[in-house]
Amino acid sequence: MSALPRPALSGPIRVLNDALHDLHHRAGWPSLRALAKETGVSHTTVSKAFSQPALPSWGTLELLVEAMDGDAAAFRELWLAASTSGDRAAPPPARIAGRRAELAAVRRHLETGTGLLLVTGEAGMGKTTLVDAGCDSVRPSVSLATGRCLPLSTEIPLMPFTEALRHVARVDGGGFLAGVLEGCPGYVTTALATLLPELSVTDAVQDPDDRWLRQRLFSAVAELLEALTVRGAFALVLEDLHWADDLTLDLVEHLCRGTRTRILSTWRTDDPDVPPDRRDWCTRIRRDATALQLGPLTSDETAEQLALLRLGTSRQAAAAIHARSHGQPLFTEQLAHADAGQPTYLRELLDGRVRRLDGRAWQVAALLGVADRPLAEAALARALATDPHELSHTLRELRDLQLLGVTDGMVHLRHPLLAEAARRRLLPGETAALHRSLAVVLAAAADAEPAEVARHWQGAGHASEELVWRVRAARAAAERYASAQAAEHWLRAWALWPRESREVGDEPVRRHEVVAGIANQLDLAGRPAEAAPVLEEELAMSDLYDVSERAELLTLLARFHSSQFHTGDHGLRLVDQAIELYRSLPLSAGLAAALNWRGTELEWHGRRDEAAAALDEAAQVAAQVGDQALERSVRAQHAWQTAASGDERAVEAIEAVVGAFAYGDNLKRDLAVAVRHTDILLMTCGSPDAVEAAARPALELAARWKVGSGHVHVLRCNVSQGWRRAGRVRRALEVMSDHTADEEPGSFPLPHIERALLEVLCGHQETARRRLSRVESGLHEVIDPFVAEARLTYEVWMGDPATGWRMFGSILGGRRHDEISPGTVGDLLVLAARAAADMTVRGPARARQATTTSLLELRAGLHHDPFEPSAVLADRAAAHQWSAELGRLRDEDRVDAWLEAIGTWDDLARPHDAAYCRWRAAQVALRTGQGTLAARLVRRAAADAREHVPLSRAIAETAAGRR
The missing domain is CATH 1.20.930 (Transcription Elongation Factor S-II; Chain A)
Incomplete structure (x- = not known):
């Protein structure tokens, strides 16, 4: 075991160091040279981080944690606790989401830059947060003087400079500034008294008409700042320059062109209340300054921001907030606080921006708010029944107010929350009328999106029109395998359907299509339990369906009452009813599907001979009616049952099935075949590479179409299980991590069960406990x-x-x-x-x-x-290990019993199982005086237990006891 030496520590720094060593263990003990190469720091620095008592810098620690795929946020909290304990004065890491490159730029400017760095961005984009984080990171080494501009009703000249210099004047009760001024020309103190009256040394009053007063003041400020810069690292921070008075802007321009002073400032880019001359100044100053433009945060960065707020926001909720905030940090924070039931001011802020609108401008904003997406100008004009030239004037007005955006020739409100504000202002009748206008215009387009048209007919209150478009939307979603969306459209169509009607519409739609669509799409979406009540309710109305339709619905219901989900044989009885109905009709794919499901059910009940007979007949019927996709699925199920009976020829059988077709013609069937293929490989102890290769084509298709059905979950779990059994826990986590990031298991908990197993092996005790607490049996x-x-x-x-x-x-x-x-x-x-x-x-x-x-x-x-x-x-x-465990239970533990188990696991390349058995054998050997054998077993066990943290710790304890 290549563990690194640990320094003698206590308290928070001991906790941090232990966590770092545990992470190194979970990462498979990468060498120090490998870590140095990956992080870009020296081998010695890496070694000190692990083995020296001094606290490593956060920069070094962060690089190491990321190189070993650790949780940087968790380590940041540990480092903060260690850095602030005792007499340590290390600055805490910046509490800011994302913005790493921008934060580094701010830090470099404050430490070694010259001139003006202008941080720009829309309101609420996090400019002040970035500046504060940058300032906090350099405070131990850089002196900072901060002044803020305010949107006062009356301008106060040079107010931010007064505030900033007054901070300097208060250091050491004024003694520091006095010492600096002693080295400046004599006029500096007198001139600065205009800003800081407390510096006045005479009773003389300066003449306000003195034409040289401004020049002396500018020169005095420049001299003082130059002296401060020479005396030690110094930077001037000026917030919200867009609200500054003319004199302040002139002085900033003078300083950034004629001195070495470091100035860091923020500027809002979208405020319609900023006068044009101020915007012109910003454009001009960029020739001599460096501008740092802030954009929205990514979805992951928004999740990081929410984690810093400590509101317990789930990953799913974070994604929903990001969809509404578009990554604007202020909006994200306000939405999160609102979701947590805390007071906010976001609604008042946004409502105020649309409340000022009236006339045509308000009509445009209202329509765009109801549309909730960009519209072409022509469509907007038709929906408003207005002249396009008049509309153009209104659009320019809204753009000047920073309320309208134009993207790829389409106009839209600049932010989704502005659309929400516009919708809040509408009365119900206005809302319905706008929905109707949009529905008419959008439905007439050649590329009409059925779901969007249906939504607007729903908003308009036209049920009959909505039903027609809901059916179209459901069909379109099903064609692109958007199962969750298709299911919701079918459910809405079912709710709208005239209660006693078999079919509706000029192009007749049958009720059976709607109900079967609900069942099939909910199944594909991984929500089968929601379909059962719908099917049961429909089957109670016997006069609405013909024999074949009723048989199909019975087969679907049988799937949802399967013994996979419920104890008993209710599902088997339902499918038998369906088969009886199908047998009264000509041969059909429906009969083959029902027989296939009957075979599956019989297998779960342990009736393998009957199951095989049902599958044989199902394959014959599918072949006779020419349904190749169904035939392949049936034959894959048959191969699975062959494997379940212990016949390893099943591998050849499933490979023949897979070789007979290419993935892509029927995703639902493809997923079923892939599940059976990977199951068979796991049952026959195939390699994890083979399991992953068998799953890959179907998983790639599912990812392309964003399908998250139960079969998709099982496939991922099978791949993870293959790597887990092979001792590759980190690889297994890679398979599962993107799909189980949120600890809520949902309606199909298998992926979270697999993830919890992996977390146990990684030593993540608390995470595994929380996840398992959410899984019900x-x-x-x-x-x-x-x-x-x-x-x-x-x-x-x-x-x-x-x-x-x-x-x-x-x-x-x-x-x-x-x-x-x-x-x-x-x-x-x-x-x-x-x-x-x-x-x-x-x-x-x-x-x-x-x-x-x-x-x-x-x-x-x-x-x-x-x-x-x-x-x-x-x-x-597992039979040999079962016998060895029974021997231990009966107090008849023997080394040879464990050695037999070790041989089996070694042959099957399952290192963690072999390591466990070697550990147990070593314990027996130690008790029976076989020290040499115990030492050999422990060494090999430690090597095999890599990536299994609890087992590695247990082995290490045994090794320590032996020594």
Whole structure:
């Protein structure tokens, strides 16, 4: 184990150093030279960060954390705690989201720059936040004098200079400034008394008509600032120069052209109240200054900003806020506070900007607010029934008021929140009329977007028109695999549908299409449970559907009542009803689909012979009716069941199925085949590369079409499981991280269960605990074993096997197990045996015997024994470890039992399982006086346990005990 030496520390800096070493461990112990190369700092600097008692600089630490894929925000908090403890005076890291390049530019200017750096941007874009962060970062080494311009009703000449110089005058009770002035020409003090009356040394009153007064004042300020700069690092900070008076702007221009003074200023670029001459000054000064333009934050940077606010905003909520704020930091902050129930001023600010509008300008703003997207000028003119030339005049007026933007020839309100403000001002009747105008105009376009037209007909209150366009929108969304959108459109069409009608419209739409669309699209969107109540309600109205339609709806309902989600055989009975109806009709793809589902259900019930017969018939029917996509899906399911029976020829069978077609002709079927392919590879202990290659085409299609169905989730979990079993935890996290960033599991929790397992292996105890606390058991029959595995894994590695055992029993004990997924049940039983042994170690024989009996009953209650010779390889491979754990439970622990398990795991390239068994074998060897063997086992275990933090720690403790 190539761990680095740790310095003797205590308190917050010890916590920081331990976290850094743990991160180095999780990253696989990269060498110091590799880290130095990646971070761009010296090998010695990297070594000191890990092994010296001195606190590393935040810059160095941040680079190291990022190089090892750590959580920079978490380390920043640890560094802050360490830097402010005791007598340390290190500045805290800047609390600012994003803006790294901009912050570095501000810092460089304050430390080594000359002239004027002008930070520009729209109101609320974070200019002051950036300047404050830059100033905070240099305070220990740079003296700063800050002045602010204010939008007062009466201009006060040179007010920001007065404020800034007064800060200097107050240092050391005025002694510092007096010392600086002693080195300046004599006139400087007298001239500066105009700004700082307290400097006046005579009773003489300066003549306000003195034509040289301004020149002497400008020269005096320049002399003083030059003296301050020579005396030590110094910078002048002037906020909100767009509100400055003419004299202030003249003085700034004089200083940035004729002195070495560093000036940092902010300027608002979109304020319509800034006079044209001020804007002209800004344009002119840019020839001699450096301008730093701030734009909106990205979605990730907005999430970072919200994290800094500590309002507990979820990732999903952060994305919603970014969609409304467009990354404008002020709006983001205000929206977050509003969501948290705190008072804000955002609504008043925005409402005030549209309240001043009237006449045609208000009509344009109102229509754009209701449209909520850019419109062409021609469409805008038609919707308002106005002359295009008159409209152009109004658009220029709105643009001058900084309310209108033009992008790619389309006009729009400059910000989504302005559109919200415009909509808030409308009366209901006005809103409906504008929606109707937009619906008519947009529907007439050759490229009309059905969903948009339907939304406007809904806003106008025209149900019949909306229904027509909702159906079109649902079909269009389904064609591009936008399943969630398609489902919502079908649900809305169902709500609008005349209750007793089979079909509606001039181009008749049948009710069956709407209901089947709801079921299919909710299934693809990963929300199958929401479809069941709709189907049940519709099937109760028997006179609205013909035989084939009713059979299809029964088959769909059977899927949602499957034993995957519910205990019992209700789903099987439903599909049998559907098959009976289909058999009264000519052969059809519907019959093949129903038979396919029947085979799947029978497999979950452990009736493999009947399942195989149903799948054979389904494949024949699909071939006879010419549905190749369905036939491939059926044959993939058949191959899966062949693998589940322990026949490794299933790999050849599924490869033949995959080789017979190219992905892309039917995404739903493609995903089903890919799931079966990866399942088979996991059951037969295929390599993680093979699992990922099998999943990749379907996942790429799903990503292209933004499909997030249950099959997509299972595919990702299968790929992650392959890498996890191969000991590649970091690679597995890469597969899962983008899709489980939010800790809320949603309606299909499997990805979060897999992520929690990975977090346990990474040693992220608290994160794993929070995630698992949000996952409920009892919702999915087939998913419950995965819930049990994750929670039990957490407890055994976090030191509470008794709680894990009780929880395991509450989830799986005392109930019928239709099936635990083949290829996973062996690992689950071994984990349960480990928890039982950990819990009863050194306990009374009676307790150990009772626990052993419970374990054996659990195994006997399964439909298929995972350790019998005909079981899948991934299950029966765990048989030796099961025996070794039972020996430990019975106080009959033997080295040779663990060595047999080690051999199996080594052959299958599962290093973490092998490392665990070596660790257990080393413990037995130590107890029985076999020190040399124990040492060899510990060394190999430590090497194999890389990326498994809890196991590595346990091995290290055993090694320390041996030494």
